[in-house]
Amino acid sequence: MFTVAIDGPAAAGKGTLSKRVAAHFGFAHLDTGLIYRATGARVLGGEDPVAAARTLRVEDLARDDLRTTEVAQAASKCAAIPEVRAALVEFQCSFARREEGAVLDGRDIGTVICPEAEVKLFVTASDEIRAERRYLELSGKGQDVTRQGVLEDLRVRDQRDREREAAPLKPAEDAVLIDTSEMDIEAAVAVAIKAVAAVFEG
Numbered sequence: 001m002f003t004v005a006i007d008g009p010a011a012a013g014k015g016t017l018s019k020r021v022a023a024h025f026g027f028a029h030l031d032t033g034l035i036y037r038a039t040g041a042r043v044l045g046g047e048d049p050v051a052a053a054r055t056l057r058v059e060d061l062a063r064d065d066l067r068t069t070e071v072a073q074a075a076s077k078c079a080a081i082p083e084v085r086a087a088l089v090e091f092q093c094s095f096a097r098r099e100e101g102a103v104l105d106g107r108d109i110g111t112v113i114c115p116e117a118e119v120k121l122f123v124t125a126s127d128e129i130r131a132e133r134r135y136l137e138l139s140g141k142g143q144d145v146t147r148q149g150v151l152e153d154l155r156v157r158d159q160r161d162r163e164r165e166a167a168p169l170k171p172a173e174d175a176v177l178i179d180t181s182e183m184d185i186e187a188a189v190a191v192a193i194k195a196v197a198a199v200f201e202g
């Protein structure tokens with residue numbers, strides 16, 4: 001059992017880093033944002049947030065509408081409700097205990113979900129760079145977005161995610177900070193793999 005916790009604000013590159021680290025070491029990967037997005041999507045469909053979180057199914061994570069800014073905002077709002085977070089803890093913790101090793105990425109993995117994780121990374125980049133990357137990603141998928149709209153979405157979510165009482169976004173005290181503002185993907189992946197290898201390979 002070996003757990004890597006990767007946290008950081010929206011669109012900092014956690015998803016790409018997590019997938020690449022997991023593939024490199026043969027670990028399983030869980031994007032925990034997806035479970036909050038799936039909850040948010042069901043709330044947009046009219047359900048109560050706590051009831052939605054308590055009855056979340058694996059197939060909810062496969063919905064094809066989870067990567068929109070509307071769902072992201074709904075996810076961030078649901079994520080501020082302590083009962084929603086509580087309902088989603090067990091799923092995340094059991095994933096983290098997988099025998100083959102696990103990478104979880106989110107906002108509170110190193111601080112709340114896996115405080116005992118062997119490696120904790122906190123990934124950041126400037127607001128403008130994160131917004132540009134997310135803009136290119138969403139517009140590339142054909143979504144009708146503007147640079148300004150994406151920047152505002154990230155700022156509003158980050159502020160809500162940082163300032164909430166329940167499991168706010170913040171680096172764990174023992175997290176390795178990785179600022180990807182000046183790095184391309186390959187450089188950031190190399191830094192992350194090196195940080196994990198230093199512990200995993202002793």
Ligand code: DC
Binds near residue numbers: 011075076108
């Ligand atoms: O990582 P993401 O952008 O897909 O996450 C969507 C929202 O879900 C994010 O704004 C806050 C919430 N979230 C959370 O509170 N805790 C996590 N571990 C992951 C996501």
